[in-house]
Amino acid sequence: MWQQRQLKEGINRSAWIDRLLPQLIADNHLRTQALRFIDAVPMLNDDKTLVRHFKEYFGEVDPGRLPALISWGIRRISLYSIPGFMAPVIRAAVKGVAHRFIGGETVAEIVDSVSRLQQSGIHTSLDLLGEETVSEKEAFAYQQAYLDLIQQLARQGFDDLNLSLKLSSLYSQITPVDTDGAVAILSERLMPICDAAMDAGISLCLDMEQYDYKAIIFRVFKHLAMQPSYRQWQGFGVVLQAYLKESDEDLTELLEWVEQRGVPVSVRLVRGAYWDMETVMARQQGWSVPVWQTKAETDACYERCLKRLFASPLIYPAVATHNIRSLACAVVLADQTQRSPDSYEFQMLYGMSDELKGLVTERGLKLRLYMPYGELLPGIAYLVRRLLENTSDQSILPVLESADVERVLAPPQVGENRRSEFEAEFINHPLHRFTQQSERENFAAALRSVEQNLDKTYPLLLTGHLTIEEAFLESFNPAKPDEIVGRVVRAGEDDAEVALQRAVDAQRDWGRKRFSERADLLQAAASKLIEHQDEFAAWEVKEAGKGWQEANADVAEAIDFLNYYAKTARRFDTVEQPDMPGEINTHEYLPLGVGVILPPWNFPLAIPVGMVAAAIVCGNSVVLKPASETPIVAWHLCKLLQEIGMPEGVVNYLPGSGAVIGEAMVRDPRTNFVAFTGSKEVGLHLLNVVTGLSESQRQIKKVIAEMGGKNAIIIDQDADLDEVVKGVIESAFGYQGQKCSACSRVICVEGIHDLFVARLVDAVESIRIGDPALPGVTMGPVISDAAKQRIVDKLDACELTASCVSKVELPASLRGHYLPPMIFSDVLEDSPLAQQELFAPVVAVLKAKNFAEAIDIANDSDYGLTGGVYSRSPDNLRLAKQKFSVGNLYLNRKITRANVNRQPFGGFRLSGTGFKAGGPDYLLQFLRARNITENSMRKGFSPESV
Numbered sequence: 001m002w003q004q005r006q007l008k009e010g011i012n013r014s015a016w017i018d019r020l021l022p023q024l025i026a027d028n029h030l031r032t033q034a035l036r037f038i039d040a041v042p043m044l045n046d047d048k049t050l051v052r053h054f055k056e057y058f059g060e061v062d063p064g065r066l067p068a069l070i071s072w073g074i075r076r077i078s079l080y081s082i083p084g085f086m087a088p089v090i091r092a093a094v095k096g097v098a099h100r101f102i103g104g105e106t107v108a109e110i111v112d113s114v115s116r117l118q119q120s121g122i123h124t125s126l127d128l129l130g131e132e133t134v135s136e137k138e139a140f141a142y143q144q145a146y147l148d149l150i151q152q153l154a155r156q157g158f159d160d161l162n163l164s165l166k167l168s169s170l171y172s173q174i175t176p177v178d179t180d181g182a183v184a185i186l187s188e189r190l191m192p193i194c195d196a197a198m199d200a201g202i203s204l205c206l207d208m209e210q211y212d213y214k215a216i217i218f219r220v221f222k223h224l225a226m227q228p229s230y231r232q233w234q235g236f237g238v239v240l241q242a243y244l245k246e247s248d249e250d251l252t253e254l255l256e257w258v259e260q261r262g263v264p265v266s267v268r269l270v271r272g273a274y275w276d277m278e279t280v281m282a283r284q285q286g287w288s289v290p291v292w293q294t295k296a297e298t299d300a301c302y303e304r305c306l307k308r309l310f311a312s313p314l315i316y317p318a319v320a321t322h323n324i325r326s327l328a329c330a331v332v333l334a335d336q337t338q339r340s341p342d343s344y345e346f347q348m349l350y351g352m353s354d355e356l357k358g359l360v361t362e363r364g365l366k367l368r369l370y371m372p373y374g375e376l377l378p379g380i381a382y383l384v385r386r387l388l389e390n391t392s393d394q395s396i397l398p399v400l401e402s403a404d405v406e407r408v409l410a411p412p413q414v415g416e417n418r419r420s421e422f423e424a425e426f427i428n429h430p431l432h433r434f435t436q437q438s439e440r441e442n443f444a445a446a447l448r449s450v451e452q453n454l455d456k457t458y459p460l461l462l463t464g465h466l467t468i469e470e471a472f473l474e475s476f477n478p479a480k481p482d483e484i485v486g487r488v489v490r491a492g493e494d495d496a497e498v499a500l501q502r503a504v505d506a507q508r509d510w511g512r513k514r515f516s517e518r519a520d521l522l523q524a525a526a527s528k529l530i531e532h533q534d535e536f537a538a539w540e541v542k543e544a545g546k547g548w549q550e551a552n553a554d555v556a557e558a559i560d561f562l563n564y565y566a567k568t569a570r571r572f573d574t575v576e577q578p579d580m581p582g583e584i585n586t587h588e589y590l591p592l593g594v595g596v597i598l599p600p601w602n603f604p605l606a607i608p609v610g611m612v613a614a615a616i617v618c619g620n621s622v623v624l625k626p627a628s629e630t631p632i633v634a635w636h637l638c639k640l641l642q643e644i645g646m647p648e649g650v651v652n653y654l655p656g657s658g659a660v661i662g663e664a665m666v667r668d669p670r671t672n673f674v675a676f677t678g679s680k681e682v683g684l685h686l687l688n689v690v691t692g693l694s695e696s697q698r699q700i701k702k703v704i705a706e707m708g709g710k711n712a713i714i715i716d717q718d719a720d721l722d723e724v725v726k727g728v729i730e731s732a733f734g735y736q737g738q739k740c741s742a743c744s745r746v747i748c749v750e751g752i753h754d755l756f757v758a759r760l761v762d763a764v765e766s767i768r769i770g771d772p773a774l775p776g777v778t779m780g781p782v783i784s785d786a787a788k789q790r791i792v793d794k795l796d797a798c799e800l801t802a803s804c805v806s807k808v809e810l811p812a813s814l815r816g817h818y819l820p821p822m823i824f825s826d827v828l829e830d831s832p833l834a835q836q837e838l839f840a841p842v843v844a845v846l847k848a849k850n851f852a853e854a855i856d857i858a859n860d861s862d863y864g865l866t867g868g869v870y871s872r873s874p875d876n877l878r879l880a881k882q883k884f885s886v887g888n889l890y891l892n893r894k895i896t897r898a899n900v901n902r903q904p905f906g907g908f909r910l911s912g913t914g915f916k917a918g919g920p921d922y923l924l925q926f927l928r929a930r931n932i933t934e935n936s937m938r939k940g941f942s943p944e945s946v
């Protein structure tokens with residue numbers, strides 16, 4: 001066993017970076033600021049910006065807690081205003097930290113580092129650093145970079161060299177939704193690398209990445225390892241992450257599989273480096289958290305896996321750890337299983353725990369260092385991960401510091417210090433993660449079932465009334481215009497008359513029920529919708545041209561609206577009102593009466609559900625006139641409401657022309673309110689219509705109108721371009737840009753424009769366009785031929801002032817209403833491209849001299865719905881919060897997909913009139929408040945005062 005003395009000595013030999021780490025562990029705020037600052041450095045190319053950020057980040061930390069070097073820097077900056085003085089010092093310090101963890105920037109440096117290590121008997125696994133792959137061009141560049149590296153290393157004749165490879169770098173469109181597609185493409189792209197590595201005698205290990213890609217990585221590994229050309233290759237390996245709850249199961253599958261292969265593979269056992277991300281992301285999405293929540297559980301899993309790896313003669317275990325107990329366990333297991341010293345190895349990270357490495361090599365054990373290589377500054381994401389790992393409260397370092405052998409070697413105490421599960425008052429219905437095969441199969445089955453039920457005719461749901469069903473509204477699949485999704489009765493003005501009267505009749509009883517009774521029905525509808533969620537989503541794929549994830553998200557949002565409005569409505573049953581002796585005050589909420597619901601087609605379930613649910617839970621009855629493009633999804637919704645026992649006449653389904661029956665109902669004196677979501681033009685028109693009183697009208701009509709957007713994302717010069725490109729692609733081209741929240745303007749602060757546009761253009765060319773019924777497709781058709789024509793006409797007019805810089809060719813085989821994603825650059829602020837809502841996969845890129853000007857440009861719009869900022873400057877983020885005038889502002893994330901309750905949704909200026917959908921005040925719009933005050937005093941006697 002290792003001795004206490006050796007531990008202490010090791011710690012005392014640490015360099016200056018080791019002195020910094022404990023300070024970062026001790027002070028959370030300092031740690032956050034330091035990591036955030038380091039993360040931004042690669043983009044801070046000019047001295048002034050670099051020094052400004054240094055001051056912004058560390059100026060916020062209590063001066064007494066600043067490490068000496070940083071404190072000195074802050075003082076210098078205050079003394080001398082010349083950025084050229086401090087900037088080189090700051091860069092050198094950051095590079096110094098990076099050098100600590102990164103083996104070299106060039107192949108020559110790497111060769112040097114590998115040789116030096118080899119002379120001391122230490123082996124290497126190289127990891128190629130770089131930006132995230134956001135385009136296929138970048139994916140192929142990575143593939144070439146791996147091949148070049150192997151070729152150059154082969155010449156050096158290193159003994160036992162290993163290459164670690166991240167599969168996500170080889171395919172920009174990798175997604176669990178299309179696991180099969182990703183496995184096929186990645187296998188093909190990996191093969192030349194395997195061939196080259198095998199020829200060069202270099203072993204290859206597939207790194208494990210985030211949980212989303214785990215199944216894909218294992219499948220690629222197993223698939224290739226079984227191919228005749230690689231089946232005898234023992235230099236092929238994969239990683240198992242002990243922090244994943246599924247690791248025991250994955251290992252069982254791996255061990256069974258390797259029996260079939262019959263030839264050993266190597267398995268690197270790690271704890272896992274994305275704990276924070278996996279935990280936060282799963283909690284945000286409502287998924288079960290895939291990683292153990294305590295270090296002890298991870299440690300215990302590590303030990304279980306270690307034991308099983310050592311027990312299999314077909315596994316070459318690579319014990320990747322800096323944990324002394326794990327090292328000791330491996331040594332004991334090797335003894336027990338009588339492994340020869342070359343039949344397993346230890347792996348540690350380059351730049352960390354040198355003293356531990358010494359302890360391993362001194363015992364004659366085989367050690368390999370995981371050594372990243374690449375430019376220091378772009379490799380900063382790796383550096384931040386390492387620093388995070390070194391400074392987290394779950395890390396091994398604080399334990400080492402104590403130099404307490406008993407504690408260091410104690411077995412993991414599972415069950416202790418369990419972190420409490422995150423609890424929220426309202427939980428959003430989780431989206432499918434599509435990582436499980438069953439999720440993908442169920443969705444595909446729902447699509448098949450819907451396909452069996454296309455081309456049907458749906459009756460009006462006005463039971464009890466004989467409608468003459470002679471005119472029909474046909475609904476077509478926008479991806480296959482000759483495919484009829486279904487046909488519904490095209491209701492006429494007579495039907496509208498009947499529907500309104502039914503609503504009036506039903507409202508009397510419905511309006512008298514308690515809020516909680518109505519809320520129960522909403523929750524019953526939510527439960528039923530959950531049962532049929534894939535089926536509803538499948539109808540959306542067919543009728544609205546939504547991809548799997550978009551359709552799934554729309555259904556989940558509908559479920560959220562039902563549950564959320566049910567929950568927020570219950571409070572109206574008991575309203576507290578201040579009383580005075582001698583006076584009884586009551587405040588109560590009453591329904592408005594009868595409403596007309598006019599939704600758009602782009603969220604064919606969530607938006608009608610949201611408006612209908614809010615209206616009816618408040619005691620109103622409604623006529624729902626669905627958008628003409630998506631009447632079938634709405635029909636299924638109304639059928640579902642009927643099935644859960646919604647009283648007749650409370651929700652009346654009435655498909656037909658908006659301009660004819662929609663407007664007729666808006667004008668009808670029996671209508672008390674209109675809930676409209678749609679274009680600015682129609683919304684403003686309806687607002688005008690209701691200002692005119694009709695003869696028998698005795699109530700002012702309320703119009704709740706949610707309208708369009710011309711939403712901007714501002715990109716500051718320090719923004720993280722990996723994040724920006726992904727965020728803009730999703731915000732601008734998700735569902736073909738047909739979201740009111742979509743990004744249609746990008747405003748680049750000087751300096752970042754060219755870099756951003758170049759990467760965006762490449763990324764856009766990599767988007768998979770096609771029939772959204774296919775899981776790998778991320779862009780489908782626009783909603784209709786008319787919409788396509790309208791967009792093309794508007795663009796023809798716009799092209800006079802700007803040029804399209806993306807050149808995406810649509811596949812010739814596509815028959816639907818497709819448009820390519822388009823990027824226009826050098827767009828002028830007041831041009832139609834920058835001012836009009838196109839509702840299309842089109843983005844206009846504008847330039848601003850500085851951040852303040854970018855905000856002015858963003859605010860210069862009739863609309864004020866959503867807006868986004870990508871910046872790593874604390875000052876600029878503050879400025880955005882103060883001045884960016886939109887209803888929903890998103891910082892450093894995409895600007896679409898607001899969550900009910902967490903991001904109540906609705907805009908400023910001509911984007912809307914109302915309180916925010918999915919927020920606490922939304923229901924108030926569907927209610928009238930009445931106050932009653934009773935004088936309770938009789939002849940000087942007041943019951944309350946007695």
Ligand SMILES: NC(=O)c1ccc[n+]([C@@H]2O[C@H](COP(=O)([O-])OP(=O)(O)OC[C@H]3O[C@@H](n4cnc5c(N)ncnc54)[C@H](O)[C@@H]3O)[C@@H](O)[C@H]2O)c1
Pocket residue numbers: 598599600601602603607625626627628657658659660661662663664666676677678679680682683685686706707708709739740741837839865906907911912
């Ligand atoms: N702010 C939001 O929350 C939000 C959400 C989704 C969509 N939108 C906006 O919706 C628009 C796209 O949807 P759309 O094309 O369906 O909008 P639209 O304005 O054409 O139609 C919306 C609804 O109004 C009906 N309608 C049309 N003319 C009418 C009239 N004269 N009288 C009564 N009803 C009438 C339509 O039949 C449809 O049901 C975009 O502008 C988008 O930004 C806004």
Ligand SMILES: N[C@@H](CCC=O)C(=O)O
Pocket residue numbers: 602603738739740741742895896897898899905
């Ligand atoms: N609520 C949706 C937008 C609705 C408009 O089309 C979002 O946040 O993306």
